[in-house]
Amino acid sequence: MSSSTSSTKMVGVSKLGKRYKIAPRGTRPGTLTENILATLRGKQPPKEDFWAVREVSFDVHQGEVVGLIGHNGAGKSTLLKLLSRITEPTEGQIALYGRVGSLLEVGTGFHPELTGRENVFMNGAILGMTQKEIQTRFDEIIDFAGPRVALHLDTPVKRYSSGMTMRLGFAVAANLNPEILIVDEVLAVGDAEFQKKCLGKMQEVAGSGRTVFFVSHNLAAVTALCNRALLLHGGQLHEDGPVARVAAAYQLMARSGTALGGDLTHAQRTGTGAGQFLSLNLQPFAPDGTPQPLVYNGSILQMELTVKAEQVITDASVTLWIADSNTYRLIDCSSALHGKLVRLEPGETTRVRFTLGELLLKPGLYTLGVSLGRPEIEDIDTIDFAGTLEVAVDPEAAQATLILPGAYTCRYKTEIIPGSELPEELPVNTNRQAA
Numbered sequence: 001m002s003s004s005t006s007s008t009k010m011v012g013v014s015k016l017g018k019r020y021k022i023a024p025r026g027t028r029p030g031t032l033t034e035n036i037l038a039t040l041r042g043k044q045p046p047k048e049d050f051w052a053v054r055e056v057s058f059d060v061h062q063g064e065v066v067g068l069i070g071h072n073g074a075g076k077s078t079l080l081k082l083l084s085r086i087t088e089p090t091e092g093q094i095a096l097y098g099r100v101g102s103l104l105e106v107g108t109g110f111h112p113e114l115t116g117r118e119n120v121f122m123n124g125a126i127l128g129m130t131q132k133e134i135q136t137r138f139d140e141i142i143d144f145a146g147p148r149v150a151l152h153l154d155t156p157v158k159r160y161s162s163g164m165t166m167r168l169g170f171a172v173a174a175n176l177n178p179e180i181l182i183v184d185e186v187l188a189v190g191d192a193e194f195q196k197k198c199l200g201k202m203q204e205v206a207g208s209g210r211t212v213f214f215v216s217h218n219l220a221a222v223t224a225l226c227n228r229a230l231l232l233h234g235g236q237l238h239e240d241g242p243v244a245r246v247a248a249a250y251q252l253m254a255r256s257g258t259a260l261g262g263d264l265t266h267a268q269r270t271g272t273g274a275g276q277f278l279s280l281n282l283q284p285f286a287p288d289g290t291p292q293p294l295v296y297n298g299s300i301l302q303m304e305l306t307v308k309a310e311q312v313i314t315d316a317s318v319t320l321w322i323a324d325s326n327t328y329r330l331i332d333c334s335s336a337l338h339g340k341l342v343r344l345e346p347g348e349t350t351r352v353r354f355t356l357g358e359l360l361l362k363p364g365l366y367t368l369g370v371s372l373g374r375p376e377i378e379d380i381d382t383i384d385f386a387g388t389l390e391v392a393v394d395p396e397a398a399q400a401t402l403i404l405p406g407a408y409t410c411r412y413k414t415e416i417i418p419g420s421e422l423p424e425e426l427p428v429n430t431n432r433q434a435a
Contacts, residue, residue, distance in 0.1 A: 009097060010180055010211045011060040011083065016092035018054075018078055021047040052078040053235045056092070060213075062179075065206040067226035067243055068215045069250050075235040076215050080104055080182055083213065098179025098211075099127045103169050112158035116149060116168055119157055123172045137175055144201070145171040146194075167194060174201045181205050182213040199225055219247050220363040223393045247393040251294055264370075264386055271381040274311040275344065277370055280304070280320075280386050287358075294392040297363065301356040303333075305370060307381075309344035316342045316380055318352045319371040322361070322389060329369075330361065338414040342372070350418050357411035363393045 053075045060066055068076050081087045082094060084102040102109075109126065110119045120141055124134035142150050145167045149160075157165060174181060183202065202225060206212050216222050222229065222243060229246035231239035233253065239246045264277045284292040285300040292299060303320055317336035321329045333354040335341065344350060366389040371382040 008062040009059055009095075010062050010064075011058075011097070012093075012095035013059070013083075014057050014093045016053060016056045016079075016082060016094060017090050018052045018082060018087065019090040020050045020052060022050045051235050053082065053089075053232075056232075056235075056237045058230060058237065058240055060211055062211055063206065063209045064228055065202070065212045065214065065226045067222035067229040067246075068213060068232065069217075069219070069222060069229055069247065070232035070238075074232040076232055077104065077184060078235075079232065080184055080213065080215060083180075084182055096180065099177070100180045100182060101127060101173040101176060101178030102182035103166075103173040104182070104184045109172075110157050110165065110169065113156055115156055116153045116160070119168070120172055124176050127176055127178060129176060134176070137177070141168075141171045141175045144175060144197070163194075170198055170201075174198075174205060178210070180211045180213070184215045185217065219251070219393050223247055223363065244393055248294075251390075251392045262387065264383060267383045267386060269381055269383045271373065271379045274378075274380045275307055275309045275313045275316070275342075275372055276381045277372065277383060277386070278306040278308050278349070280306075280368065280370065282387075282389070284359075295359065295389060296392055296394040297359065297361055298394070299359045301359045302353060303356070303368075304351055304353045306349060306351050307342060307344070307372060308349045309346055311346055313342055313344045313372075313380065316372055316374055316378075318342060320354055320386075321369045323367045323369060324364075327367070330366070331356070333412050333414070335414045335416065336375075340414045340416045342416065350416060353415040353417065355413050355415075357413075359391070361391045363391050365390050 056075075056079065068079065070076055078087075080102070081104060082089050083096070084100060084104060086102075086104070109123055111122065114122065120138060121131065121134055124137075125131075142153065145164075149164050149168050149171075152160065152164070157168075160168070170183070173183070181202065183198075199221065202212055202214065206225075212225075214222065214225055226243045228241065229239075229243040230237060231246050231250050231253075238253075239249045262279065262281070264279055267277075269276070281304050282295070283302045283304075284295040285302065286292055287298065287300065289300070295301060305318060305320065307318065317334055317340075319335070320333045322331040323329045333356070335352055335354075340352070342350060342352065367385055368387040368389055369382075369384045370386045371379070373380040373382070
């Protein structure tokens with residue numbers, strides 16, 4: 001990706017707004033007969049204004065790669081449809097200085113009755129290209145789309161799978177030389193190999209001096225690809241700036257009010273029940289020991305478990321692990337390795353604290369699992385999904401890569417704090433994954 005941008009403005013957006021008319025919340029949808037009768041009587045059901053996008057202004061220059069982030073319903077897709085001229089704004093202005101290639105959803109711009117070959121030429125014509133220009137790039141487009149698409153090139157697109165349609169759609173959008181490329185979350189449809197190929201193509205497009213808008217909930221991908229980001233919230237532009245800083249602002253917004261950890265008393269578990277985990281709480285620290293609101297790659301991470309005995313527990317070890325989305329265990333912490341074993345009488349509680357010296361995980365979502373017992377002898381309490389760990393994009397770090405490390409040896413220390421009293425109210429772990 002080229003980090004340099006020119007002063008040539010490619011997109012100008014000023015006080016942009018899009019309003020829809022929707023039924024008031026709680027209104028019962030009318031039947032077809034009721035709606036027809038209401039129309040004939042001139043009594044339309046009440047509607048209220050909903051602004052999907054409001055008062056949005058920004059400029060984008062040649063060579064910029066702009067990530068568009070925000071929670072579901074923030075107005076991202078509406079903004080892209082406005083930029084792509086799929087829908088007209090209610091207010092404000094959009095100025096585009098160049099051809100726009102957009103891929104907003106699977107099959108955008110394709111005619112289902114036309115073949116893949118015919119759709120390539122139709123899309124090129126819409127972009128203002130001559131037949132000779134399209135023919136020059138045709139082989140490159142089909143090669144990018146892959147051999148399966150090439151095999152069915154003269155088959156109507158309506159018979160394509162969603163993956164094949166998306167492959168051809170991206171190949172057309174990226175390879176027909178648009179000055180402005182707009183890509184929505186559709187990359188989620190493709191397999192990992194094709195997603196990597198698409199990201200590489202977008203980097204190539206940006207490196208050639210063209211402008212890219214990229215929408216994704218994968219912040220690691222946005223951070224790796226983009227040099228600038230726009231954060232939408234409630235249809236308005238909440239933040240505009242360097243991608244790492246805007247991504248961090250979004251993560252803090254999403255994390256606001258959510259405890260890092262929580263109650264485990266109702267988690268799905270296995271074991272004899274002689275004891276059980278009551279809570280798991282996390283606290284990240286910067287390398288200098290300063291508490292952090294979010295977990296970053298390189299953070300010191302303190303993970304504390306509260307254990308209660310229902311029966312006598314003798315020489316039991318506590319294990320905590322961090323796994324990726326495929327449940328592959330990347331990090332394992334065991335109290336037994338440090339000679340720290342749990343010994344409790346019925347009704348007693350204790351806390352077991354693991355402190356990771358340096359968390360080496362790339363941004364993303366991971367799962368936490370915990371186990372209490374004597375390995376190969378007795379399983380007292382095991383919770384495979386005790387919570388989630390979100391590693392955030394660090395605004396102070398270099399741009400993230402998309403590669404996750406495998407399992408590695410992480411330095412950690414173990415503490416057992418006996419005679420612990422339970423807090424009066426345990427935080428609820430709203431991120432806990434159901435088994």
